[in-house]
Amino acid sequence: xxxxxxxxxxxxxxILAAWAVAALFLILPLALVFQQAFAxxxxxxxxALTDPDAxxxxxxxxxxxxxSVPVNLVGGLAAAWCIAKFDFPGKTLLVSxxxxxxxxxxxxSGLVWVLLFGSQGWxxxxxxxxxxxxxxxLPGIVLATIFVTFPFVARTILPLMQEQGRDHEEAATMLGAxxxxxxxxxxxxxxxxxxxxxxxLTNARAMGEFGAVSVVSGHVSGLTETIPLxxxxxxxxxxxxxxxxxxxxxxxxxxxxxxxxxxxEWHITRTRRIAA
Amino acid sequence: MNVTSARLxxxxxxxxxxxxxxxxxxxxxxxxxxxxxxxxxxxxxxEFLALLGPSGSGKTTLLRTIAGLEPNYQGYLAIDGEEMRxxxxxxxxxxxxxxxxALFRHMTVAENVAFGLRVQPRKDRLSKPAxxxxxxxxxxxxxxxxxxxxxPGQISGGQRQRVALARALATEPRLLxxxxxxxxxxxxxxxxxxxxxxxxxxxxxxxxxxxxxxxxEAVEMADRIVLLKSGIVQQIGTQxxxxxxxxxxxxxxxxxxxxxxxxxVAQGHFQFELTNLAPLDSSLPxxxxxxxIRPYNISLTLDEAGPATVTAVHQAGPLWRHTVRIEDTxxxxxxxxxxxxxxxxxxxxxxxxxxxx
Numbered sequence: 001x002x003x004x005x006x007x008x009x010x011x012x013x014x015i016l017a018a019w020a021v022a023a024l025f026l027i028l029p030l031a032l033v034f035q036q037a038f039a040x041x042x043x044x045x046x047x048a049l050t051d052p053d054a055x056x057x058x059x060x061x062x063x064x065x066x067x068s069v070p071v072n073l074v075g076g077l078a079a080a081w082c083i084a085k086f087d088f089p090g091k092t093l094l095v096s097x098x099x100x101x102x103x104x105x106x107x108x109s110g111l112v113w114v115l116l117f118g119s120q121g122w123x124x125x126x127x128x129x130x131x132x133x134x135x136x137x138l139p140g141i142v143l144a145t146i147f148v149t150f151p152f153v154a155r156t157i158l159p160l161m162q163e164q165g166r167d168h169e170e171a172a173t174m175l176g177a178x179x180x181x182x183x184x185x186x187x188x189x190x191x192x193x194x195x196x197x198x199x200x201l202t203n204a205r206a207m208g209e210f211g212a213v214s215v216v217s218g219h220v221s222g223l224t225e226t227i228p229l230x231x232x233x234x235x236x237x238x239x240x241x242x243x244x245x246x247x248x249x250x251x252x253x254x255x256x257x258x259x260x261x262x263x264x265e266w267h268i269t270r271t272r273r274i275a276a
Numbered sequence: 277m278n279v280t281s282a283r284l285x286x287x288x289x290x291x292x293x294x295x296x297x298x299x300x301x302x303x304x305x306x307x308x309x310x311x312x313x314x315x316x317x318x319x320x321x322x323e324f325l326a327l328l329g330p331s332g333s334g335k336t337t338l339l340r341t342i343a344g345l346e347p348n349y350q351g352y353l354a355i356d357g358e359e360m361r362x363x364x365x366x367x368x369x370x371x372x373x374x375x376x377x378a379l380f381r382h383m384t385v386a387e388n389v390a391f392g393l394r395v396q397p398r399k400d401r402l403s404k405p406a407x408x409x410x411x412x413x414x415x416x417x418x419x420x421x422x423x424x425x426x427x428p429g430q431i432s433g434g435q436r437q438r439v440a441l442a443r444a445l446a447t448e449p450r451l452l453x454x455x456x457x458x459x460x461x462x463x464x465x466x467x468x469x470x471x472x473x474x475x476x477x478x479x480x481x482x483x484x485x486x487x488x489x490x491x492x493e494a495v496e497m498a499d500r501i502v503l504l505k506s507g508i509v510q511q512i513g514t515q516x517x518x519x520x521x522x523x524x525x526x527x528x529x530x531x532x533x534x535x536x537x538x539x540x541v542a543q544g545h546f547q548f549e550l551t552n553l554a555p556l557d558s559s560l561p562x563x564x565x566x567x568x569i570r571p572y573n574i575s576l577t578l579d580e581a582g583p584a585t586v587t588a589v590h591q592a593g594p595l596w597r598h599t600v601r602i603e604d605t606x607x608x609x610x611x612x613x614x615x616x617x618x619x620x621x622x623x624x625x626x627x628x629x630x631x632x633x
Contacts, residue, residue: 167378170345173365174372175392176447185391189382 033251036244048245053222057230057246063138064213064226065206068145072202075146076153077195081187083154084161085169098154101147109147110215113140136218141226144212149202156198157191164190193268197261204257208250294357296321296451296483297342302351304337304507311337313507315351324477325485326498328530334507335487339453342485344368356450371444373454377436379428385439386411386424392447414442417476434465441473445480452477454486458493470497491531503527525631528568535574535607537567538633546630550603552583556628564633572610573626576600582622589614 037045048054079098083091101109115121117134127134134140168190172182188195210228217224221233227250234243297319304312312334319325327335340346342353344365353360355368379388386408393407402410415421418438428436437457444452457473458466474497477484488494494501495515503510503518503526511523515531522528529536539548546558546565556567576586576598587606588599596614600607600621615621 167374167376168380170365171372171374171378171380171443172391172395173345174343174370175395175443176366176369177391177395178366181395185395186380189380 030251033244033247036240037248039244040241044241045245045248048242049249051242053225054230054242054246056222057225057227058249060138060141060224061207061226064141064145065203067142068149068206069199069203071146072150072153073195073199075150076198076202077157079154080158080161084158084164085166095158099151101149102151106144106148106209106211107215110144110212113143113147113212113216117143135216136220136224138224140216141213141224144216145206145209148209148212149205152202152205153195153198156201157194160191160194193264193271197264197268200257200261200264204254207253293321294354295319296323296356297485298352298354298357299342300352302338302341302349302353304334304341304346304349306337311507312341312349315509317502317509317512319483319485321483322481323483324474324497324499326494326501327485327487327504328489328491328494328501329504329510330489330530332506333504335489335502335504336455337507338502338504339455339485339487342451343370343372343453345372369447369449369451371447371449371452373437373440373444373452373457375456375459377428377440377460379436379439379443381428384425384427385420385431386415388428388439389414389442389446391443396447410446414446417445418442433461434469437461437469441476450483452482452484454484456487456489458488458490466493473497495531503530505530520627522629525566525568525629525633528629528631533571533608535569535571535609537569539565539567541565541630541632550583550605552603553623556625556630558630560630560632565630566633567625568629568631569625569627571597571608573628574607574609575624575626576609576611576615576619576621577624578615578619579622580620582620584621584623586615586617586619586621589617 037048049058079094082088083095083098114135117123117127117140119128119135121135132139134143168186169182172186177185207226208228209226210232213226214229214232217226217229219225219229219233221230225233227246231243231246231250234240234246295318297317299315299317302312302315302317303310315338317338327338329335337346341349342355344360344363347364355370360368380391383391389411390407393402393410396402411424412421415424418441420435420438420442423431423435423439428439431439437460441454441457458469461469470493476482486497498515500512500514501518502512505526511518511527518527518531522531528534537548537550537553539546540563541547541558541560542562544558545555546560546567547555548567558565572595576584584600584602586598587601590597591614592610595610595612598609598611598615600609600623602623609623
């Protein structure tokens with residue numbers, strides 16, 4: 001027989017189990033990263049982070065994120081708008097294509113760029129003639145990052161835009177608003193929180209991407225290594241304290257994003273409750 | 277429509293004051309599915325026109341086509357005598373009230389109403405104080421002066437509807453289009469708003485077109501009714517015109533409660549399927565046909581030898597609703613005085629309508 005008492009006990013047990021799993025597999029590793037990073041104290045962390053190679057990696061990571069996030073903000077917004085507001089043949093296919101970067105391995109995505117722009121690639125001749133270096137340089141790293149992070153913005157705002165339909169834009173049009181007025185005053189305010197959440201996810205992934213960037217970067221320390229690549233190099237070099245210090249930095253960037261996103265989500269549900 | 281007749285139409289309009297809307301040979305498709313077929317329609321200045329029809333009849337598509345929201349049409353569409361094909365929706369200066377109202381959620385009531393004034397090109401735009409004055413004026417026009425700072429989420433459905441109307445009227449549009457304006461409201465509010473909207477239309481001298489599937493609403497509010505079915509205009513006219521000379525059985529039955537008698541026409545006579553009813557004179561060609569009549573145009577007379585029996589009687593407003601059985605068919609008849617259930621009766625028909633089937 002199912003008594004309220006046993007039901008409550010089952011619920012408590014499940015919740016405890018969930019927390020135990022989270023602690024063991026999510027929180028503990030993260031705590032260990034920080035513990036290892038601070039094994040030599042604050043000075044160890046400071047030394048690791050002020051190493052010229054580390055500084056170069058941090059700069060490269062920030063530049064990569066600073067380029068790929070705005071690109072994907074605009075691209076994702078445009079894609080989601082097209083899909084949500086217009087009917088055209090091949091729409092379902094386009095949705096699948098947007099999700100492609102999620103479903104194929106980042107290493108493969110990286111290799112595609114090498115195939116296109118590498119020294120043996122399709123456009124090798126043209127690029128060499130114009131003295132443009134894409135692979136093993138910033139453009140390649142940015143391209144790979146943009147590709148891998150493309151779905152985040154589009155996927156976060158698409159359901160919201162589909163739910164909203166076209167009424168508001170049509171109302172703005174009938175009132176005489178042009179494309180940019182409508183975008184700025186009507187479309188964006190409706191989706192701004194979801195859009196920001198998508199941007200934060202894009203940013204987190206852009207800074208943390210390893211696989212695709214690893215293929216196109218060429219691992220030149222102090223030149224083409226982002227933070228994740230630098231961490232791997234350091235670790236392979238038995239400099240584990242430095243590796244963990246950089247890891248802690250990357251984890252902090254991720255945690256900040258996570259907290260910002262949580263705050264946003266709380267904000268979204270709250271404003272929705274007020275609206276309803 | 278060919279070029280000559282289009283030009284002719286334009287010339288005729290130019291001779292007199294152009295009608296608010298002229299539509300000729302208008303076709304509209306959704307993919308391969310035809311949504312409007314060969315629509316001809318003239319809307320006069322100051323008119324209040326209803327587009328009436330069941331769902332899927334194309335009435336909303338016609339409204340959206342006039343607005344410019346469905347630009348891929350074939351045929352002729354002019355507003356105030358000006359051909360509209362090259363003019364995008366946002367430059368037509370048409371007020372449109374959406375079924376969902378489509379108020380901007382993140383803007384206050386006042387900001388919603390001001391939107392159309394704020395997005396005007398800089399040279400035509402009113403100054404900020406002038407916009408504020410106009411908004412205040414509009415909000416008092418729709419009787420919502422106290423709600424300027426509320427958000428759409430904080431006001432009732434009826435209030436939202438009036439905000440949507442004020443917003444649509446802000447730029448003094450030459451034409452007001454309303455898509456199922458009362459669809460989302462409860463019946464009491466709906467009745468009240470109908471009268472109010474009608475009087476507002478008169479007071480402002482507007483030309484308005486509204487879409488509805490509710491014949492009562494169309495009859496009560498509109499000067500003329502355009503009745504649509506499957507994308508085809510069935511008939512255009514005032515309510516008495518449609519009632520007294522309906523173009524077909526659909527028009528008649530859509531406009532009110534209808535009693536239907538199937539039968540056949542042969543040699544100038546309509547013979548009921550019910551063998552005990554006397555044939556009627558008919559000018560229809562020979563073949564299957566039906567007789568349609570309003571339930572209050574059938575009168576019952578007590579008659580022991582009559583063909584029908586009253587099986588039940590209920591009061592329906594000022595009238596009495598009789599359920600009457602004739603052979604194996606049951607019909608509803610409305611009478612001013614009740615007859616006892618079980619009475620044997622004979623039937624008399626007034627204002628009959630015979631249609632081919």
